[in-house]
Amino acid sequence: MRLLKYCICCLLIASLSSCYTVRFQVHNGVPETEDSDSEDPLAGQLFREKKMVVNRKMLQGNDFFTIKDCESGSLNTIEYKTTFGGLLLYVITLGRNKEVKIRYVCTKEGSTDF
Amino acid sequence: MASTNTQNRQRWNTLHKNGPFSLKLFHDTKLNRDLSKFESYNAAATEIRRLIRLADNANERFRPMGSKWSLSSIAHCKDRMHYTPRLNLKFAVRDKDIHANSPYKSENVFLFQCGNVIKEISLALQKKQKSLKTHGASNGQTIAGCISTGVHGAAVDVGSVQDYVIGLNLITGTKPEDVIYLERASKPALNDDYIENFKCKIIRDDELFNAALVGLGSMGFIHGVVLEAEDMYLLHRCVRKIKKETALKLANTLNFGNFDPHFPVNPLDPNPPDYRGVRPYHFKVYINQYNDEATLPVEFIYKRDYFPNYKDIYEDPVPNMAQFIYTDLINTLIKFAEKVPGSIPALINLLKNSIMPKENKPVMGKLWEIFWDAQYKGRAFACSFGVDHTHSEKALKVLSKVTVDDGPIPGIFAMRFVKQSQAMLACTKFPFTCMIEIDGIQWKESDGLISLEEYSERMINALKQNNIPFTIHWGKNAKWDHPGLANHMFGNDVNKWKQLRAQLLSPRMQKVFSNKFLDDIKLS
Numbered sequence: 001m002r003l004l005k006y007c008i009c010c011l012l013i014a015s016l017s018s019c020y021t022v023r024f025q026v027h028n029g030v031p032e033t034e035d036s037d038s039e040d041p042l043a044g045q046l047f048r049e050k051k052m053v054v055n056r057k058m059l060q061g062n063d064f065f066t067i068k069d070c071e072s073g074s075l076n077t078i079e080y081k082t083t084f085g086g087l088l089l090y091v092i093t094l095g096r097n098k099e100v101k102i103r104y105v106c107t108k109e110g111s112t113d114f
Numbered sequence: 115m116a117s118t119n120t121q122n123r124q125r126w127n128t129l130h131k132n133g134p135f136s137l138k139l140f141h142d143t144k145l146n147r148d149l150s151k152f153e154s155y156n157a158a159a160t161e162i163r164r165l166i167r168l169a170d171n172a173n174e175r176f177r178p179m180g181s182k183w184s185l186s187s188i189a190h191c192k193d194r195m196h197y198t199p200r201l202n203l204k205f206a207v208r209d210k211d212i213h214a215n216s217p218y219k220s221e222n223v224f225l226f227q228c229g230n231v232i233k234e235i236s237l238a239l240q241k242k243q244k245s246l247k248t249h250g251a252s253n254g255q256t257i258a259g260c261i262s263t264g265v266h267g268a269a270v271d272v273g274s275v276q277d278y279v280i281g282l283n284l285i286t287g288t289k290p291e292d293v294i295y296l297e298r299a300s301k302p303a304l305n306d307d308y309i310e311n312f313k314c315k316i317i318r319d320d321e322l323f324n325a326a327l328v329g330l331g332s333m334g335f336i337h338g339v340v341l342e343a344e345d346m347y348l349l350h351r352c353v354r355k356i357k358k359e360t361a362l363k364l365a366n367t368l369n370f371g372n373f374d375p376h377f378p379v380n381p382l383d384p385n386p387p388d389y390r391g392v393r394p395y396h397f398k399v400y401i402n403q404y405n406d407e408a409t410l411p412v413e414f415i416y417k418r419d420y421f422p423n424y425k426d427i428y429e430d431p432v433p434n435m436a437q438f439i440y441t442d443l444i445n446t447l448i449k450f451a452e453k454v455p456g457s458i459p460a461l462i463n464l465l466k467n468s469i470m471p472k473e474n475k476p477v478m479g480k481l482w483e484i485f486w487d488a489q490y491k492g493r494a495f496a497c498s499f500g501v502d503h504t505h506s507e508k509a510l511k512v513l514s515k516v517t518v519d520d521g522p523i524p525g526i527f528a529m530r531f532v533k534q535s536q537a538m539l540a541c542t543k544f545p546f547t548c549m550i551e552i553d554g555i556q557w558k559e560s561d562g563l564i565s566l567e568e569y570s571e572r573m574i575n576a577l578k579q580n581n582i583p584f585t586i587h588w589g590k591n592a593k594w595d596h597p598g599l600a601n602h603m604f605g606n607d608v609n610k611w612k613q614l615r616a617q618l619l620s621p622r623m624q625k626v627f628s629n630k631f632l633d634d635i636k637l638s
Binding site for chain 1: 127128129131140142145147162178181184197199200202203204205206233234236237238241244254412432486492493
């Protein structure tokens, strides 16, 4: 029973400390917008989501993931998120697989052209 | 051709969730950027006429909308709404495009398509070393949305956004001749040859232009806005705590002749300013109605000539990290306050360090840097009244009393001051208007809390009982169906506005470009 409690405590601590979200935003750009009903911090912005499990080989720093759907050709905001599930996957696979979850907002097309 | 994606919808909401409202169809039009700019603009006009025709044929209403920042239902229409932010072409004009009798310099005249948001206009103008003259407290609204609702900012001697608009391209119906270019006869901006590029019928008429400027989304589809910019400048901002009686005297008089804001001197400034006796570009007073403190935080902003190394000398106004850690906390506290209404004053006093501006070091930046992105996108309300600035202290007292006695209400007041607008239905109609606004988080009516509608009704009645003439910001929350409200606010100008609208729009198009908001205020 004590071991079970200990495990639950460890899981709770791990889940709390492993979930976080980081956002980066250019200060002098205009995001692509859309009409949505969400109350998310990105509400009103057209965000795309990419969620994938990548192999350790892909995380050595030499590879790029290509973003093909920004018609303006540039990004305004990028959000990186980690979850407890992602951490669990990383631990269970002994670091071989990692979940990558990002959301990004493109710069509004034609926003600074004259 | 421009292309439109049309969705069936059941509901629609504002950015700050003041709805939801019912909706049938949602149109989202995208430019064809393979064409030349003029061709692309004109193709969009053709597409807009097609969408208006569809609405007319279906005997339904149609309404363009921008960034949906209005908290009132002014942008909503139950039948067909049209999303405009993707319509964002920009045009600079040359000397030869300017009208022979124009008072404007060509280098300052620009045409922006309706869906350009304020920030992108600022960034585009910056490339030409130009700036907007003023804008609201943030920068996400579309230019057409701003002028339709009278967005005003707080530039004391400048005016509101619509006051630097010098031409309008309106689409008032389904036919090619319903594409109109409207500007003042007394101050024309563009010549006929240039306007020919947009295939417009030209109308030069001061009264019609002033009526259409703040058109409440009901003077046809604003497709393009011609505005006058100015040379790029800097704004020097500082929040000072000053005696309440001094702040209110400045509000009542706008006389800064004997006033010194005591801006800290920066020895690195190439041209150290002396603001003693100078009326600021921007003046805003914050008031926590639940706390009778002897001093009030006041935001002073002074205009400066541009110099390139300002960021090396002064604090950067754009934060490196925008933190909004209190959003969830505030929402939780509001839930608590709905159960225990008496706790609201204490909660606001508890949070005052987070919600009231603190005295800080002066910052300097361009207009778009000082009034940067608004990050809060949660549920919010705002009630905003315009009164003659000589009535500002009296009106504040009346509105605060309603808030404390009939409330409590989870929000705080601020006062901003704006020069008179020439637009017929501008909320900034007084020689200098004091816009008194209470901003806060939405709440639900409960045993001890009146509804937002009831609160607004009581504020309207209190101003009437105290014989304080007032207006209400069209994009803010109010009891808009209060009997005779528009007539009370604008008198004969209401009938004049309706007559001018009938001059611009056929009876069928008046129906198409109406909505419940217009019905409520008896302007449809």
